[in-house]
Amino acid sequence: DGGITQSPKYLFRKEGQNVTLSCEQNLNHDAMYWYRQDPGQGLRLIYYSQIVNDFQKGDIAEGYSVSREKKESFPLTVTSAQKNPTAFYLCASKTTVSGANVLTFGAGSRLTVL
């Protein structure tokens, strides 16, 4: 089945540690996205990538980094510079259906900082 696989599903981190969240897709989509979800704040865009070896900052990129070395993979690193990293992180890829952009999301990774 085609889709987006995020891992790990749950992750605990001590303050001061960097962590990397994995996102893999087998949909052959060019564009991929990372969103952060907090209660009452909706989904906020962290980074996005339109094509391999290229990515752009979203609305809340501070304290995060990404890479896009392969079309299938778009890992997100939450660095120690992120002041409030506890959140639910969602990876997505984009396709176009009848001229409209449709995002396909993974099941998410929940990060808790202890």
Add this chain to the structure above:
Amino acid sequence: QQQVKQSPQSLIVQKGGISIINCAYENTAFDYFPWYQQFPGKGPALLIAIRPDVSEKKEGRFTISFNKSAKQFSLHIMDSQPGDSATYFCAASGGNAGGTSYGKLTFGQGTILTVHP
């Protein structure tokens, strides 16, 4: 100007009732308005979407109503069922902040819908 404001934050409806969720936007360059549905522990999935050239779109029990002059759009769930219990997000894309072609969606704050049996 890129914000999308969604209300209510939570909604409780009896089975068979109508659920209504509202969203408002400021950026008149937005040209695509999807609704996403998210079940607990899962990622959001596209439910229904509308473009501003129509005032209403219906798919089964789900209807989007769009008021371009008021810059508002809403999701109506008819004959609400317990299986509809989920978080619903409105979103918008287009405009100066990346354009529709980038798929850069601006999401509302989300509405937690609970349908009691």
